[in-house]
Amino acid sequence: MHETLRSHLEEIIDLTDQEFAFVLTQFKMGEFEKGDFIFQNGDLIKYAYFIVSGLVKLVYHDESANEHIVSFAMENWWESDFNAFFTQSKATFSLKCLEGTHVCCLSLEGYSILSEELPKMRLFWLQKSNGGFVSSQRRILSLLTKSPKERYEQFLKEYPSLGQRISKTQIAAYLGVSRETLSRLYS
Amino acid sequence: MHETLRSHLEEIIDLTDQEFAFVLTQFKMGEFEKGDFIFQNGDLIKYAYFIVSGLVKLVYHDESANEHIVSFAMENWWESDFNAFFTQSKATFSLKCLEGTHVCCLSLEGYSILSEELPKMRLFWLQKSNGGFVSSQRRILSLLTKSPKERYEQFLKEYPSLGQRISKTQIAAYLGVSRETLSRLYS
């Protein structure tokens, strides 16, 4: 359980046992059931979440209460309403569990402490942040340039396991098409 | 000219004269005319660019040679094909000047040196990267949830000055609609 976090960190930086023990002091463990909200639109966002196991969706509800999926996150992904997290303000998004989910919760203070005490953590955050930015750009490009069918196929290719774990209705809300259109792609 | 860069950095971190002088040693100045490519699809990406003055567009050409605009960047923005930059590989995008443009060019090596020698630069990059990620998410949301008209109005509100400086054809390529549709929004 802690090992998942450790090996995730060690994909980017090396940590001694002491260092990792210190890292852990800044995290709180959490467990949620399928259907639970980790946080909701309007909540003050205190944590960024490392997903140890399970699957969540980050969603936005527009004026007409339609649900749009900003991103999915599964094992070894970080998720939060990062804007609200970094500015310690209220969430625009909601984070809901699509499966039972274990998380490690990190407060902004913990985030700062880790960055101060273990400078290599800054490198870690930077890599994650750059990675997130680059993959957002890829998603933007996909929305700008590809047809629903191409987007769907790119999604399946990029995240083969998610094709199994997520309902098509959810995938449609991620791709930005109606579920009916997604359903009709191969008929 | 250098002052633009300095005050940009000092929005986030404080720098002594010595420190800033050192920062400058890692940059190369560059100047481009309207219509010039700073780099093109397929080039090896050696630099990230800080825009001192002017206006550029980061574009992607799809198989059918249609141009899609990933982002605009003007004074005080950083731009590059960051994926290619960080992995020192070939660009997917092209960067073209919409106006005469002055840039400060930073190599990946310079980037690393600055991060090593001036740890606070890591904080600077991190903030920029987080900011880029958050604004990409906003753009994704806009593409997922808003009509062309709403996207156009959001664009004008978010970047009032760009509404003047950029042709509607270009804005359409950024919003992901045809120029004809954009033109018909208010008729």
Next chain:
DNA sequence: CGCGCGATTGAGTAATTTCAAATCTAGTGG
């Protein structure tokens, strides 16, 4: 004046959405 570029307009076509109904599936309890 006439050229060139961007913006607009028109008409027909293609893609997507919407709403409604039908179908399928997995799990539950009898």
Next chain:
DNA sequence: CCACTAGATTTGAAATTACTCAATCGCGCG
């Protein structure tokens, strides 16, 4: 084992939206 339900998926048909292609307009500049 079967009936029943809830949720997800599929299908149908009409309405809407956006695209494409072509023609026209408007304006600044040599």
